[in-house]
Amino acid sequence: SQTIKDVSVFARVSPEHKLRIINSLRKDGEIVAMTGDGINDAPSVKKSDVGISMGIRGSDVTREAADMILADDNYATIVSAIEEGRGIFNNIRKFIRLLLSANFDEILISCIQS
Incomplete structure (x- = not known):
């Protein structure tokens, strides 16, 4: 939990680790936003407080799970x-x-x- 707070950016994280990171941050009272475009991002996008999907490159599953869709991928x-x-x-x-x-x-x- 403390290690996660010390990190600003996570890269090349597996879907399982994404969920663990989101759960840990939410457990500590943080508001979590997650962006994703692939099918493997859908569970994390759904679990986060604010799920954001790419409108052009994003998969249908991730767009369905998202709270916000970036129509221009910007x-x-x-x-x-x-x-x-x-x-x-x-x-x-x-x-x-x-x-x-x-x-x-x-x-x-x-x-x-x-």
Whole structure:
């Protein structure tokens, strides 16, 4: 478990080891993302918190197991998706804050008038 935390990049890992790495990281409370394109990557892509498959080169099985499919097989798409998602999340938070403050004022005015 500690050895896995000391490593930044894993290369040429067998399918069994991929699953063991993912399970170990998840057990330690880490959020795990896995990218894959071959049939042997499907179990690991499915087991990870965020499974990412290649849209052009990826196998059908891996695309089915994935949470996200990169239609253009470009990793920069992930960064764009995260930035867009954060913007949407922040807008939703602002809207909820506005909605709650407006409703609180309405309830307060109703109580004062009663």
